[in-house]
Amino acid sequence: MLSVSNLSISFDENHVLDDFNLDLQSGDIFALLGDSGSGKSSALRFIAGLESASNGKVALNGNSLSLNGNHSVKPELREIGMVFQDYALFPHMTVFQNISFGIDYLSKNEKIERVQTLLELISLQGIEKKYPHQLSGGEQQRVSLARSLATSPKLLLLDEPFSSLDKSHRDQLVQEVRVILKNAGVTSILVTHDESEAEAFADRVGVIHKKKLLIK
Amino acid sequence: MSIRQNNSNILMGFLAFSVAFPIIVVFSAWLLPGSELWGHFAENLLPELVSSTLILLLGVGIGVSVLGTVLAYLVVMVEFPGRKWLEWALFLPFAIPAYVLAFVYLGVFDYSGYAQVWLRELTGISGFDIRSGHWAIILTFVLVFYPYVYMMARASFKRQKIQMIEAGKMLGASPFSVFWKISVPLARPAIAAGLLVTLMETLADFGVVSLFNYPTFTTAIYSAWGDFRSIEVAAQLASLLVLVAFLLIYFEKKARGKAKYYSSDVSSIKPYHANGLIGWLLFVFVFGVFMLSFAMPMLQIIIWSFEKFTQEWNPRYFDYLSSTGILTISATVLTVFIATLLALPSRRKSNSKVLQILIRFSTLGYALPGSVMAVGLLYGVQNISLISIYFGGSSINHILFGSVALLLFAYVSRFMAIAFNSTIASSEQIKPMFEQSARLLGASRFRLIKEVYLPMMTPGILAGALLVSVDVMKELPATYLLRPFGWDTLAIRVYELSAEGLYERAAIPALIMVFLGAVIMLLFNKLDRDNN
Numbered sequence: 001m002l003s004v005s006n007l008s009i010s011f012d013e014n015h016v017l018d019d020f021n022l023d024l025q026s027g028d029i030f031a032l033l034g035d036s037g038s039g040k041s042s043a044l045r046f047i048a049g050l051e052s053a054s055n056g057k058v059a060l061n062g063n064s065l066s067l068n069g070n071h072s073v074k075p076e077l078r079e080i081g082m083v084f085q086d087y088a089l090f091p092h093m094t095v096f097q098n099i100s101f102g103i104d105y106l107s108k109n110e111k112i113e114r115v116q117t118l119l120e121l122i123s124l125q126g127i128e129k130k131y132p133h134q135l136s137g138g139e140q141q142r143v144s145l146a147r148s149l150a151t152s153p154k155l156l157l158l159d160e161p162f163s164s165l166d167k168s169h170r171d172q173l174v175q176e177v178r179v180i181l182k183n184a185g186v187t188s189i190l191v192t193h194d195e196s197e198a199e200a201f202a203d204r205v206g207v208i209h210k211k212k213l214l215i216k
Numbered sequence: 217m218s219i220r221q222n223n224s225n226i227l228m229g230f231l232a233f234s235v236a237f238p239i240i241v242v243f244s245a246w247l248l249p250g251s252e253l254w255g256h257f258a259e260n261l262l263p264e265l266v267s268s269t270l271i272l273l274l275g276v277g278i279g280v281s282v283l284g285t286v287l288a289y290l291v292v293m294v295e296f297p298g299r300k301w302l303e304w305a306l307f308l309p310f311a312i313p314a315y316v317l318a319f320v321y322l323g324v325f326d327y328s329g330y331a332q333v334w335l336r337e338l339t340g341i342s343g344f345d346i347r348s349g350h351w352a353i354i355l356t357f358v359l360v361f362y363p364y365v366y367m368m369a370r371a372s373f374k375r376q377k378i379q380m381i382e383a384g385k386m387l388g389a390s391p392f393s394v395f396w397k398i399s400v401p402l403a404r405p406a407i408a409a410g411l412l413v414t415l416m417e418t419l420a421d422f423g424v425v426s427l428f429n430y431p432t433f434t435t436a437i438y439s440a441w442g443d444f445r446s447i448e449v450a451a452q453l454a455s456l457l458v459l460v461a462f463l464l465i466y467f468e469k470k471a472r473g474k475a476k477y478y479s480s481d482v483s484s485i486k487p488y489h490a491n492g493l494i495g496w497l498l499f500v501f502v503f504g505v506f507m508l509s510f511a512m513p514m515l516q517i518i519i520w521s522f523e524k525f526t527q528e529w530n531p532r533y534f535d536y537l538s539s540t541g542i543l544t545i546s547a548t549v550l551t552v553f554i555a556t557l558l559a560l561p562s563r564r565k566s567n568s569k570v571l572q573i574l575i576r577f578s579t580l581g582y583a584l585p586g587s588v589m590a591v592g593l594l595y596g597v598q599n600i601s602l603i604s605i606y607f608g609g610s611s612i613n614h615i616l617f618g619s620v621a622l623l624l625f626a627y628v629s630r631f632m633a634i635a636f637n638s639t640i641a642s643s644e645q646i647k648p649m650f651e652q653s654a655r656l657l658g659a660s661r662f663r664l665i666k667e668v669y670l671p672m673m674t675p676g677i678l679a680g681a682l683l684v685s686v687d688v689m690k691e692l693p694a695t696y697l698l699r700p701f702g703w704d705t706l707a708i709r710v711y712e713l714s715a716e717g718l719y720e721r722a723a724i725p726a727l728i729m730v731f732l733g734a735v736i737m738l739l740f741n742k743l744d745r746d747n748n
Contacts, residue, residue, distance in 0.1 A: 088382070
């Protein structure tokens with residue numbers, strides 16, 4: 001379903017990732033584990049089309065998205081969703097407006113229905129009219145998840161989504177999000193530096209070690 | 217309350233009063249029984265004044281908001297050829313006073329300007345008056361004032377989290393949709409602030425509107441005073457101008473809301489890269505704005521200056537230079553001295569409510585058009601004289617009218633806010649521990665100020681001084697009304713020559729002024745960089 005091959009990443013002449021290859025099947029939940037500076041976030045952002053690389057190829061469902069480290073399809077046209085470390089909810093929009101941002105082409109009723117379903121999925125009904133700053137960190141992260149799921153992405157990328165939360169909330173949310181993604185059948189990649197989080201979340205875990213990806 | 221605090225209250229009270237004085241005075245003009253002249257103004261001129269002022273504000277407001285925001289977005293968010301130097305070049309129009317740009321455009325595009333002459337010879341169409349209608353003047357103002365919105369929006373875009381834009385992209389939003397639905401709403405408070413400054417400057421402008429013969433409150437104020445010799449009507453009109461200014465401040469406060477969407481980290485990643493044709497089209501657009509608003513007018517001024525140098529240059533220029541220099545330096549020193557006193561840490565931390573309100577008020581002067589300041593002072597002095605005569609005393613008109621003191625007073629109250637904001641910023645960085653340790657080491661209050669506070673506040677004080685001096689040097693409306701006989705400044709010379717249509721000759725004093733302004737701004741930039 002997703003195929004990443006020969007990905008190499010350098011920061012200012014400094015080689016951090018070499019010949020990274022990854023294949024995911026539909027519905028797979030994969031975790032990419034690595035220390036800071038190991039290039040794991042850059043790999044994720046390359047798949048998203050947000051950063052280029054020295055070399056690498058990405059194909060989704062057989063369609064080539066990136067070749068030789070450059071992108072042939074823009075991020076906004078890739079049908080890939082992304083959840084950010086600090087949620088990146090739009091502060092000037094309500095929860096409803098945030099979640100429906102990517103499905104603006106739907107009719108108003110369709111949007112209401114879709115947002116309703118997603119809020120049920122993340123167990124946060126009734127907060128449509130709230131603004132992000134009125135929510136707790138965990139709630140914001142769940143809204144952020146709902147927002148990326150709204151567009152029914154073919155692939156979901158999660159860039160350290162739990163690292164801003166405290167430990168007690170984190171473990172619970174990691175389980176919840178896993179269940180949500182499994183039920184929705186979304187192919188996902190989680191990037192994290194926390195081994196237990198990776199183990200708890202994913203079906204398979206890969207570790208970046210000495211510039212290479214090792215699949216556990 | 218200690219004696220010292222009482223002293224500062226008195227000082228502050230005096231300053232706040234000095235700013236409030238012109239405002240109170242212009243409103244007091246309504247207390248007089250309705251005059252025939254006011255009736256004439258109200259009936260024949262006021263409706264046109266109001267509508268043309270509104271059209272001007274609306275046109276300039278839309279123009280600067282769109283141009284300033286788009287330019288800022290492009291240089292912050294998009295990588296395109298020439299972006300790096302254009303980002304700084306777009307600030308340069310700040311160095312050209314509005315009335316200078318106005319006379320250059322008039323000189324080029326006027327009926328006898330070479331653009332129209334060339335067009336007539338080429339196409340045979342008859343000439344047109346670019347002063348008629350609203351377009352030419354609105355365009356001129358937009359090209360002069362867009363840097364205010366550009367500056368504020370640019371700073372705001374720089375502080376926007378890159379993740380916001382990436383999140384938008386990942387949700388399928390096109391570049392335009394990211395701009396319109398995410399970046400612009402997030403930058404709204406900054407855009408509104410830049411827009412407010414622009415509209416205030418437009419409202420306060422005297423040079424451009426009078427060169428274009430465009431009827432606004434400012435031109436009407438001068439006409440009431442100059443043509444009809446009625447200081448009362450001038451004051452009444454000025455009070456309406458104050459009302460409009462206050463309304464603008466109110467709307468800006470509302471538009472700004474309580475929202476603060478900034479992140480502290482300034483990202484240097486450009487979310488968009490415009491390559492190939494689109495990149496070059498963006499370059500042409502941004503470069504075009506730079507050419508129109510700065511490079512071409514500057515070039516024109518330089519060319520005219522060379523052509524007309526022998527005709528225009530005479531020993532009187534030494535007088536213009538010395539008047540400009542003396543007024544600028546003394547107004548700057550006075551303003552900065554008072555601002556420093558106000559911003560000293562020991563005053564700042566005083567928790568007196570009255571004091572805080574007074575400080576707020578005394579820095580409102582920047583919102584007051586120079587014409588209101590001038591009319592308020594003249595009318596105030598005249599009223600004091602009348603009261604004095606009523607009680608058997610003598611008039612003070614001859615002492616104060618046309619005195620340097622009155623003009624300096626106007627400058628100080630008008631530009632106090634700039635100096636104060638700059639000095640208070642540096643004073644706020646002085647932590648209480650410095651005062652405490654100096655005191656514990658036995659330093660007297662005088663030594664504390666001299667050896668601790670002042671050295672630490674020096675960058676702020678100097679920056680304030682540079683900014684104030686540029687503004688005083690190019691100030692026109694208050695100088696025009698209040699200058700003592702024989703105290704023509706470079707700004708006055710520019711205005712008088714261009715008002716007579718002698719645009720080519722006006723280029724010489726304008727060039728000197730822009731050159732001096734550029735030197736001061738360079739100093740300011742260097743200072744700013746050293747501090748960072």
